[in-house]
Structure formats: C-alpha cells, structure tokens
Amino acid sequence: MLRARIYRVSGSPVRAHASARRAVELARVAGERRLAAEATARLGAILLDLDRPAEAEAALRESLRLAQEIEDRRGEALARIFLGILLWENDDREASPMLARAEELAVEMGLNRAEAMCRAIRARIAREKGDPGRALETSARAMELLERFGAELEDRIVITGTHALVLRTLDRGKEAEDLEERLRQRLERESRRIRSPLLRLRHQRASERLLEAVLSPAGPVYPRVKLETDEAERI
Numbered sequence: 001m002l003r004a005r006i007y008r009v010s011g012s013p014v015r016a017h018a019s020a021r022r023a024v025e026l027a028r029v030a031g032e033r034r035l036a037a038e039a040t041a042r043l044g045a046i047l048l049d050l051d052r053p054a055e056a057e058a059a060l061r062e063s064l065r066l067a068q069e070i071e072d073r074r075g076e077a078l079a080r081i082f083l084g085i086l087l088w089e090n091d092d093r094e095a096s097p098m099l100a101r102a103e104e105l106a107v108e109m110g111l112n113r114a115e116a117m118c119r120a121i122r123a124r125i126a127r128e129k130g131d132p133g134r135a136l137e138t139s140a141r142a143m144e145l146l147e148r149f150g151a152e153l154e155d156r157i158v159i160t161g162t163h164a165l166v167l168r169t170l171d172r173g174k175e176a177e178d179l180e181e182r183l184r185q186r187l188e189r190e191s192r193r194i195r196s197p198l199l200r201l202r203h204q205r206a207s208e209r210l211l212e213a214v215l216s217p218a219g220p221v222y223p224r225v226k227l228e229t230d231e232a233e234r235i
Contacts, residue, residue, distance in 0.1 A: 024040050120159045165214070
C-alpha cells in the first residue's frame, strides 16, 4: 500500500494501480479488514487518476461499506474524502454531505491532515457555488491546519493551490502569487532530494500537472491519465 502511494505521488499511476490492487488482495487473504478498507479506498483514488470513474466509485463505495461495517472511522473518513471528490466532479448532490461527514469524522478522530483536505475541497465547492467569502474562510482554516501539522506533498499542493485560487477569485492576486511562488520553491526543493534522474523527472512532471489542475477553476482537482486501449487492458 505504501508502494502504491509512492508510485502515485511519483507520477506512475499504472504501477500505483498494480501495487494497490495487490495490497487489497493481500489484506483480504490475511483477514485484515481495516487494511482492506484503506487499501480499497486508495485503489479507488488511483482508478480515478486513470480516468476509470465507474470502477473508482465501485471501489470507494465498497471501502466505505466495509469501514462502516467494522466501525473504522479513520477508514470511513478516507473513503468519504475520495468519494466526495468523485461525486463533486460528477456534479452529484451527494458530494457536499459526503465531504461534510468526512470532515466531522476527521475532527472527532483528530485527523488534522484529513480535515485540511476536506476543507480545501469544500472551499472549492463554495467558490464554485458563488460564495467566495465562505470559500476563503474554509480554505484559510485548511491552511492553518497545514502550517500546524504539515501534510504530504500532494495534499500540500491541493490545499495551498486551492487557497491561492480562492484569493484570486477575491481579486487578491498579489497574495496568491506569493503563495504560489513559495509552493513552487517547495516543489523544487523536494525534487532535488530525489537521487534518480528518471524518478526526479517523473516527480516534477506529476507535481506540475497537479499544481496546474489545482490552480485552474475548471476540470478535476487531480489530473486524469489517458491511456491507450491496449495499455488500459493490461492493468
């Protein structure tokens, strides 16, 4: 499962998919239902990256069902975040309550990074609905959580980029530019730490694609990878 997360962040979604699928199989064989719930949720997120929304939704709903069945609130929050993003991109009315419940669970469990992600996505929804004031309040809270508790680079891009997008909506372009510049400098530092030239290049490209998607008011938050038919069949 950790390997799948690394491959995803490194811009290798096909390898991430293979690792996540294997993680689900191993967790089920071992009877580790909590790990199966989390691995299935992460598999769903990767399927969405691969532009396979129907399969992604099926995996995420299965993860949510299992997490609720075993009363794994952490796993439930994770499944709800990814499922909420998918539903929002499909313009489904279930998205807002799905993300609201994920945020409630994150607060109850002290999952500060998950709460920050929920708030970032909900800020995008508020902005899209024409409520920039609420979007600013929500994204600012996400930034506070990020500064206090940190986050993985991918989540940092989403949270910070969303706040910059909201600031631009409010005609606070200078603040948005400063925020974007600091984020880009962070991405460069992270990339320089990677020794493998090929992995460094993939990481840079994946980070840049994600940042461009997050800063854009249109399209999905997470970029989709379009595969050729024969390649898609192999995975």
